[in-house]
Amino acid sequence: AMGVSPLILTRGYAGGDESKMLRRRLADTSTKIGVGANRAAVGSSMLQKYGHVDPCDAFCREKLACNRVASGKSAKIGVAILDDGMQHRSLLRDVEIVMVNGLTPWGNTHFIPRGPMREPLSALTRADIVVIHHADLACEAQLETIARTVQDSGTTCSVFFSKLAPSHIFEVHQPLQRLSLNVLDGMIVLCVSAIGCPDAFIHTVREDLELIQERVRQLVDQHNKQ
Numbered sequence: 001a002m003g004v005s006p007l008i009l010t011r012g013y014a015g016g017d018e019s020k021m022l023r024r025r026l027a028d029t030s031t032k033i034g035v036g037a038n039r040a041a042v043g044s045s046m047l048q049k050y051g052h053v054d055p056c057d058a059f060c061r062e063k064l065a066c067n068r069v070a071s072g073k074s075a076k077i078g079v080a081i082l083d084d085g086m087q088h089r090s091l092l093r094d095v096e097i098v099m100v101n102g103l104t105p106w107g108n109t110h111f112i113p114r115g116p117m118r119e120p121l122s123a124l125t126r127a128d129i130v131v132i133h134h135a136d137l138a139c140e141a142q143l144e145t146i147a148r149t150v151q152d153s154g155t156t157c158s159v160f161f162s163k164l165a166p167s168h169i170f171e172v173h174q175p176l177q178r179l180s181l182n183v184l185d186g187m188i189v190l191c192v193s194a195i196g197c198p199d200a201f202i203h204t205v206r207e208d209l210e211l212i213q214e215r216v217r218q219l220v221d222q223h224n225k226q
Contacts, residue, residue, distance in 0.1 A: 004053055004078025005030040007046055009039040011084065018083075024175045032077060040091055043080055051076040086126070087118055098127040101197055102138040102161075105146045124153040134200045135161035164200055166208055184209060 008026075012019050012035035019035045026033070032050060036042040053076045082088060086098060107116035124130065130150050135143055147159050168178040193201045 005032055005050065005075060007032045007034060007043065007050075007077045007080040009034045009036075009043050009080060009082050009085070011035070011037055011039070024170070027176055030075065039082060039085065039088060043091075047077060053078050086123070095129065096127045097129045097131060098124060100130060100132045100146060100150070102132045102134040102143060102146065103197060103199055105132075105149070121149065121153040124150055124155045124157070127155055127157045129158050129160065130155070131160045131162050133162050134164065134197070136163040137200060137203055164204055166204055181209060 008022060008031060010019055010022070010033070019033055022031075022033050032046055034042040034046045082091070082093070085091065085093075086096065104116075106121070109115060109117060111117045111119075132138075132143060132146055138146075143161065150157075150159055166181060169181060169183070171177050171179060189205070191201070191205050195201060
């Protein structure tokens with residue numbers, strides 16, 4: 001919207017399927033994708049390559065508005081987004097956004113490797129925004145409990161709610177082509193998932209896509225798909 005290019009920095013686990021998905025999804029935009037464990041080094045390299053602008057600067061805002069009218073996008077990077085970067089303390093950031101899974105917000109409350117937690121809840125005091133995701137799959141009482149826990153952590157950040165809503169599907173052999181969801185009407189579909197929260201995916205398949213029948217197979221998160 002600002003007419004600048006966002007830079008997404010991701011670690012690129014295992015085979016790097018996430019970065020491939022992002023590139024495919026954002027192929028028709030000016031978004032840059034940086035992959036590497038040292039995201040400070042990767043980000044610095046990308047900024048040197050493409051240049052950067054400060055979208056908060058008044059002069060830049062006026063200039064970017066002209067660029068947006070002229071071309072719709074800029075090659076220069078205006079904002080960097082870290083995927084899973086809260087523990088990347090070496091990087092300065094303007095906004096800290098924490099995503100909380102509304103279905104399993106804190107897991108078993110234990111830290112890695114005994115549980116999914118990486119930091120205590122008091123770390124939420126560093127957050128500027130907390131987003132409770134999959135809010136449509138949790139009851140109101142659950143959402144209130146999560147929001148209360150966030151507030152009890154001592155943070156004064158804003159809390160928002162979000163949900164997953166499918167918009168289109170991709171053809172396997174033509175990944176840049178987006179197809180309408182109704183192409184699945186009347187089909188028996190095999191759904192394979194290898195994600196951290198398969199319950200939300202299954203709900204989307206059964207409720208939002210309204211398939212007549214589906215087969216669901218769950219693999220472990222980050223499964224090496226052959």
